[in-house]
Amino acid sequence: GPDGDVRGNDAAETVTIAVIPKGTTHEFWKSVHAGSLQAAEELSTPERRIEIQWKGSQEESDTAGQIRVVQNFLTRGVDGIVLAPNDSGGLVDAVADAASEGVPVVIFDSGLDPAAADAGAETVSFVATDNFIGGRKAAARLAEAMAAAEGDAKPGVVLLRYKAGSESTEQREEGFLAELRENHPDVEILSADQYAGTTPEESLANATQVLQRFESEFKIRPGGIFAVCEPNADGVHRALKELGLTEEVSFVAFDPNETLVAGLKDGSVDGIVVQDPVGMGDKAVRALIAHLDGEGVEPRIDTGVLIATPENLKDPAVAALLAPPRAE
Amino acid sequence: MAAPAPLLAMHAVSKRYGPTVALDDVSLAARPGRVLALIGENGAGKSTLMKVLAGAVRPDAGRMTLAGASYAPAGPTAARAAGVAMIYQELNLAPDLSVEDNLMLGRERSRFGFLSRSEQRRRCRAALDKLGHGALDVRTPVGRLPVGTRQVVEIARAVLDEARVVVFDEPTSSLPRREAEALFAVLRTLTEGGAAVIYISHFLEEVRTVCDDYAVLRDGRAVGSGELKDVTEPDLVALMVGRTVDDLFPRVPHTPGEPLLTVNNLTGADRTPEGASLTVRRGEILGVSGLIGAGRTELLRAIYGLDAVRSGRITVSRSGAEVAPGAGPRGRIRSGVGFVSEDRAGEGLMLNRTLAENATLGRLGPLSKCGLLNPAAPNRATAALMQRLGVKARGPGQTAGELSGGNQQKIAVARVLHQDSDVWLLDEPTRGIDVGAKSDLYRLMGEAAAAGKAVLFVSSYLPELLAVCDRVAVMRRGELVAVRPAAEWTAESAMAAAVGADSACADTVGADSGAGETEPSPSEPKAR
Amino acid sequence: MTTASLRSVLAAAGPALALVGIVAGFAFFDWQQDGESTFLTLRNLRVAIGDALPVAVAALGMTVIIAAGGIDLSAGTMLALCAVVLAAALKAGCSAGTAALLAVACGAACGALNGVLIASLGVVPFVVTLGTLGAFEGAAKIVADETTVRPGRDAIPDWLGRLTSIQGDSLVLGLPPGAWVLLVLALAVAAVLRLTVFGRHLYAVGSNEKTARLCGVSVGWTKVAVYALGGLLTGAAGVMQFAQLNAGNPTSGLGMELKIIAAVVIGGGSLAGGRGGAFGTLTGVAIVSAIESGGFQLGWSNPVQQIALGAIIVAAVAADRARARSGG
Amino acid sequence: MTTASLRSVLAAAGPALALVGIVAGFAFFDWQQDGESTFLTLRNLRVAIGDALPVAVAALGMTVIIAAGGIDLSAGTMLALCAVVLAAALKAGCSAGTAALLAVACGAACGALNGVLIASLGVVPFVVTLGTLGAFEGAAKIVADETTVRPGRDAIPDWLGRLTSIQGDSLVLGLPPGAWVLLVLALAVAAVLRLTVFGRHLYAVGSNEKTARLCGVSVGWTKVAVYALGGLLTGAAGVMQFAQLNAGNPTSGLGMELKIIAAVVIGGGSLAGGRGGAFGTLTGVAIVSAIESGGFQLGWSNPVQQIALGAIIVAAVAADRARARSGG
Numbered sequence A: 001g002p003d004g005d006v007r008g009n010d011a012a013e014t015v016t017i018a019v020i021p022k023g024t025t026h027e028f029w030k031s032v033h034a035g036s037l038q039a040a041e042e043l044s045t046p047e048r049r050i051e052i053q054w055k056g057s058q059e060e061s062d063t064a065g066q067i068r069v070v071q072n073f074l075t076r077g078v079d080g081i082v083l084a085p086n087d088s089g090g091l092v093d094a095v096a097d098a099a100s101e102g103v104p105v106v107i108f109d110s111g112l113d114p115a116a117a118d119a120g121a122e123t124v125s126f127v128a129t130d131n132f133i134g135g136r137k138a139a140a141r142l143a144e145a146m147a148a149a150e151g152d153a154k155p156g157v158v159l160l161r162y163k164a165g166s167e168s169t170e171q172r173e174e175g176f177l178a179e180l181r182e183n184h185p186d187v188e189i190l191s192a193d194q195y196a197g198t199t200p201e202e203s204l205a206n207a208t209q210v211l212q213r214f215e216s217e218f219k220i221r222p223g224g225i226f227a228v229c230e231p232n233a234d235g236v237h238r239a240l241k242e243l244g245l246t247e248e249v250s251f252v253a254f255d256p257n258e259t260l261v262a263g264l265k266d267g268s269v270d271g272i273v274v275q276d277p278v279g280m281g282d283k284a285v286r287a288l289i290a291h292l293d294g295e296g297v298e299p300r301i302d303t304g305v306l307i308a309t310p311e312n313l314k315d316p317a318v319a320a321l322l323a324p325p326r327a328e
Numbered sequence B: 001m002a003a004p005a006p007l008l009a010m011h012a013v014s015k016r017y018g019p020t021v022a023l024d025d026v027s028l029a030a031r032p033g034r035v036l037a038l039i040g041e042n043g044a045g046k047s048t049l050m051k052v053l054a055g056a057v058r059p060d061a062g063r064m065t066l067a068g069a070s071y072a073p074a075g076p077t078a079a080r081a082a083g084v085a086m087i088y089q090e091l092n093l094a095p096d097l098s099v100e101d102n103l104m105l106g107r108e109r110s111r112f113g114f115l116s117r118s119e120q121r122r123r124c125r126a127a128l129d130k131l132g133h134g135a136l137d138v139r140t141p142v143g144r145l146p147v148g149t150r151q152v153v154e155i156a157r158a159v160l161d162e163a164r165v166v167v168f169d170e171p172t173s174s175l176p177r178r179e180a181e182a183l184f185a186v187l188r189t190l191t192e193g194g195a196a197v198i199y200i201s202h203f204l205e206e207v208r209t210v211c212d213d214y215a216v217l218r219d220g221r222a223v224g225s226g227e228l229k230d231v232t233e234p235d236l237v238a239l240m241v242g243r244t245v246d247d248l249f250p251r252v253p254h255t256p257g258e259p260l261l262t263v264n265n266l267t268g269a270d271r272t273p274e275g276a277s278l279t280v281r282r283g284e285i286l287g288v289s290g291l292i293g294a295g296r297t298e299l300l301r302a303i304y305g306l307d308a309v310r311s312g313r314i315t316v317s318r319s320g321a322e323v324a325p326g327a328g329p330r331g332r333i334r335s336g337v338g339f340v341s342e343d344r345a346g347e348g349l350m351l352n353r354t355l356a357e358n359a360t361l362g363r364l365g366p367l368s369k370c371g372l373l374n375p376a377a378p379n380r381a382t383a384a385l386m387q388r389l390g391v392k393a394r395g396p397g398q399t400a401g402e403l404s405g406g407n408q409q410k411i412a413v414a415r416v417l418h419q420d421s422d423v424w425l426l427d428e429p430t431r432g433i434d435v436g437a438k439s440d441l442y443r444l445m446g447e448a449a450a451a452g453k454a455v456l457f458v459s460s461y462l463p464e465l466l467a468v469c470d471r472v473a474v475m476r477r478g479e480l481v482a483v484r485p486a487a488e489w490t491a492e493s494a495m496a497a498a499v500g501a502d503s504a505c506a507d508t509v510g511a512d513s514g515a516g517e518t519e520p521s522p523s524e525p526k527a528r
Numbered sequence C, D: 001m002t003t004a005s006l007r008s009v010l011a012a013a014g015p016a017l018a019l020v021g022i023v024a025g026f027a028f029f030d031w032q033q034d035g036e037s038t039f040l041t042l043r044n045l046r047v048a049i050g051d052a053l054p055v056a057v058a059a060l061g062m063t064v065i066i067a068a069g070g071i072d073l074s075a076g077t078m079l080a081l082c083a084v085v086l087a088a089a090l091k092a093g094c095s096a097g098t099a100a101l102l103a104v105a106c107g108a109a110c111g112a113l114n115g116v117l118i119a120s121l122g123v124v125p126f127v128v129t130l131g132t133l134g135a136f137e138g139a140a141k142i143v144a145d146e147t148t149v150r151p152g153r154d155a156i157p158d159w160l161g162r163l164t165s166i167q168g169d170s171l172v173l174g175l176p177p178g179a180w181v182l183l184v185l186a187l188a189v190a191a192v193l194r195l196t197v198f199g200r201h202l203y204a205v206g207s208n209e210k211t212a213r214l215c216g217v218s219v220g221w222t223k224v225a226v227y228a229l230g231g232l233l234t235g236a237a238g239v240m241q242f243a244q245l246n247a248g249n250p251t252s253g254l255g256m257e258l259k260i261i262a263a264v265v266i267g268g269g270s271l272a273g274g275r276g277g278a279f280g281t282l283t284g285v286a287i288v289s290a291i292e293s294g295g296f297q298l299g300w301s302n303p304v305q306q307i308a309l310g311a312i313i314v315a316a317v318a319a320d321r322a323r324a325r326s327g328g
């Protein structure tokens, strides 16, 4: 099967679980994959082998492609599906199809339309970071970093959004704005309507232009920037370095990669909101197996979110999340 | 018999293309029941005048009357509706569409937008019957038909239109003799029905057989018109070129020397040519005659390495060695062989590039060092060649497509000169070009022979072969059947050889032959 | 009728043989792998059809355009624009019928715009539609206010929402309802191409534009009509895509144009114009679907599948051209 | 030299005039808006250049291909593949020079593959490169193990990491170092096109393949060489893209091919072959950059910018063709 992983040799029974990420090319998903494999290994017994089948759509934003993946897994006849929907509404019918064929579905990372259950899209559980809280943590950290850097000047921030219609990143954006409004009224929100784009290349170009425009047009330099996901942050980070603004502008990212972690060390990044992708994959698979075994499962499982800063880098809990294991 | 009143009259028509004056104050009259020959050099404006008539080109000035009424077509459709049909110089057919669809294009019979196939088919069959091609399957895509048959389809279109004025723009330049004769019969059918026919051709003999009246254009002006029976051919030529041409076939003295090109038993991949052997000597012009489809083009292409070869040997004595049959044009150019294609626009030239690029492409070596071009050299070399060949153009930087046919052909020949080829393979080099340019080309061939080159000259125009060549070979069904000194051939004997002694067609060759060739059977001897 | 349809069947025979070969191959290897073939099941057929519907309908439109010697690079973004228009109309309270009509009309208008530009400017279709490709995506973003438009379940009646659905109660005669719509559209396109005056003019323009003009075909109007018809079908494809996702996403179209063109070309259409037909194109769509679905069932990874599809495109067209050359 | 270069200057004049007009327009409106023009600053120029470098270099390659009558739809994914190869080589411990060489060689090999397929199969370049487009993306994913490849800061020497950088200490004579590389490449391409035997052969193949063959040009080899040269430049573009983000992303290339082709076409290249030159193409790239950057400075939204760019593509080419027709 797709990336089939054999656990145990002459098992009497095999439980096949399809794990479907939003995309396959970001490091985050590699860690989720590692988590799901870890759960499968730990839960496999000599009597029952748990097999993970890992497959995503060709491109990250291809909703129709993800529907195709779900349907093809149903055709193959898997015992359960773990899914991170690309689009909260678009996958409802596919999940409903799974439900009607008796295949349980655990949603992770990004939510399904709240009205999905009415359409027959029953799900076992939703295993994810509380992205709203993540956004709040980012805002708090950014305010703190700006205060340390600027001192007296009235600081302004820029929010660079990811892509319209992506539930998880929209939650982060809302959490970020809510925290600023509620707890940091002195921080001005300079811009919250720019989309940085879905690839690092696009983000680099857009962030450069945004910074350029603020500086020249409004004669203000934003005190802080929040980039709501990893590819996005990658481009923004590079733009800041390029424009030589890493000192002046505080920067908080969401999700780590090697470059960003290095940035945390050299001071060009002031904080990274870190999720627990391994835990997410692990817990989602465990929830599904528990459901198959007839046990009750919490409808919402929070996998936690932390903020990594230059200060708490060495903290083992943070360090583990900054460099999570990945499936090879 | 007094000439009837004109059915169509064009008055003081003018047309400019940018700096070029294509038509300058031209008047013309065509009478019902008669065939008017429209003649003139290349670029004289014949096609342009007829395009004006057919509504494809809008004149800058002038007016026209048709059957006494004012006639000013808004476009080709309007012209056709008014009863003016045109058969263009280049075939105008949609290759992917069937014969029926091509014939009915633009005048489909339909009901609520849906085609009425049966009615269409009936009309197409009727039109083809008239042309003696009733057996043609109207559902065949035109792209699968041989060239001659395609022309028939095009002519059937005019028949179908029941046009009152029918224009033929060089219709026989790609027609085999038998179809040309069928065409002449159609012309008679048309004129008997009261239509006025305008006929453009560079073949004066043909004009004399087919036409009643003539009109001559020179440099966009009408320079003479009248009834053909009142003029002689030298008169016509003088009108066309604006001077008396004493020698249509200039001969430059040359004497054949040792063999230069030797072809032994050459057989093409698709068995044309088959077992061809010939020798061309230094200072010799060898003509190749034959029917259309006899494989003369294939023979030249095989010698030049453009087509795959099954077996045989080709030797060019300059290199002294045998030329590998598979070596391709590149190898041929190196061993001193040059080729002028019969398809000038499609293969011979890059119409959208400069004269210099066209003339020098075959041999950039002397103009470059280690692959690096000397930027001024191609222009310099081309300018010299243009002067030598008398090319009328602004300069070596002009785009080839802007030149008239004859001048384009000279550029193609200039390439062979630039390549310094010892062996010249010329495929129908005089097709579609005017008398003046033709005579220039004959002189060039003579000069080449005098300079010790070997010229292999393929033509469908027997008079020029007999006048220009030292020896003439005849090709039949892919085989070279006879090689004799030119003086020993007559039009009749050449035709008999081309057709094969056993053929009954031999005696159909009239004394006026030369416009085309006869054809051994109505079906194409060799489908593509 | 008989000879014309016979000819069209024969023209489609090459691609059809390829399809049979590919399906047989996948069925065999799938059977060898598991001892039974999940590839050759009715369910898998339904999944493949439901998935391919938008591309298939749009490819019918592209067939018309390519037969007339054109190309439409803007088909993908135009499709997304139409889906967004449909979604926005529904959200604004239009009835589903009106909204669908609007989407189709929008497609026809976009197509007509392409046609007018091509006919009036003397610029090759490739360049014109390269320009409108971006313009249509921009327009879609404006209509959608740069986000995904979700009209909500209640605004979407069953006939629309279940057009591409494979759930038991949606099926009509065993297939998703959209499959029958596709069939009707394909028959209509085939009839237009083969049996109407417009069809003759269209092939004439594609085969030899100069001849068509000299024979009195109004080439300009034919082109406008061709692109409008192509756009109309692209609009219908937008309706199909909306039905798949229950939402209109302004960025979901980019890249789709190449899939659409690939289907037409595999199905025997020639970019030189004058060739191609409705059923050939459907065969082309089926070949692509078979590779995608079969590759999945055999457990090919995403990259392997991409490479295989690329190879098949080249091989299919090379074989077809070789066959045509040898006069078959 | 004089006449040839004069001609090339004249050929580029049309697009150059358009560029001047567009820049002047943006500068004026920008000045009107703020009282001073931030658009016409050296800094903005640097930003625009740094951003446009990958497309510009790839467009040089596309110019060669289009002048020879071809087209390369696979340029975008090929570029991504080369960037990934570079990243993977660095990560595997190659020296930066070797890695960059590998990337360029990879591009040349991919291009040669395209050329060989086109020359040997008799299939039009559009279809062949439509096939390899997918294949190259698949290959990139395999090389990258389906994720973004980050070699890490230490593996990237300054000359490579700062190729597109606009930071003060990276600049060479006031511009990013890559700009000078671009200039050298453009001069080289112009020289190849205008001053070499190969250039003559290339234009001949683009103008009339049959004539080229008749004149002893080996058409097949010329095509292979043309596509290989185009691929080589695409490889160089991949190096530029890597330098922008210091990472190789296998999916970042899709869609880029259209930008690259648009630049060539705006710059005067004709898809019918036989036309186009290096400096025309650079002008085309500059026009696109000016619209993107100017639109941003004027505060145009993303969709408006897309529509404007589409309109300019069509208008620029229409104007150029009209000028050519009127014999200007």
Ligand SMILES: Nc1ncnc2c1ncn2[C@@H]1O[C@H](COP(=O)(O)OP(=O)(O)OP(=O)(O)O)[C@@H](O)[C@H]1O
Pocket (backbone or CB within 6 Å): B017, B020, B021, B022, B040, B041, B042, B043, B044, B045, B046, B047, B048, B049, B089, B402, B403, B404, B405, B406, B432
């Ligand atoms: N579309 C055009 N654009 C520019 N010049 C043209 C065009 N058509 C014809 N000409 C020019 O007008 C003149 C008359 O050309 P025309 O084709 O009418 O000559 P012709 O007598 O038919 O010659 P031929 O015997 O070679 O067919 C020529 O100088 C030609 O170059």
Ligand SMILES: Nc1ncnc2c1ncn2[C@@H]1O[C@H](COP(=O)(O)OP(=O)(O)OP(=O)(O)O)[C@@H](O)[C@H]1O
Pocket (backbone or CB within 6 Å): B146, B147, B148, B290, B291, B292, B293, B294, B295, B296, B297, B298, B342, B428, B460, B524, B526, B527, B528
């Ligand atoms: N490109 C083509 N398309 C269609 N038919 C062609 C083509 N080339 C040649 N033919 C036809 O194929 C047959 C063989 O042509 P070929 O050129 O070998 O004979 P040929 O003796 O040289 O006669 P020609 O006087 O036509 O040059 C002829 O009937 C010719 O009209």
Ligand SMILES: [Mg+2]
Pocket (backbone or CB within 6 Å): B046, B047, B048, B089, B169
């Ligand atoms: Mg003419």
Ligand SMILES: [Mg+2]
Pocket (backbone or CB within 6 Å): B296, B297, B298, B342, B427, B428
């Ligand atoms: Mg011939």
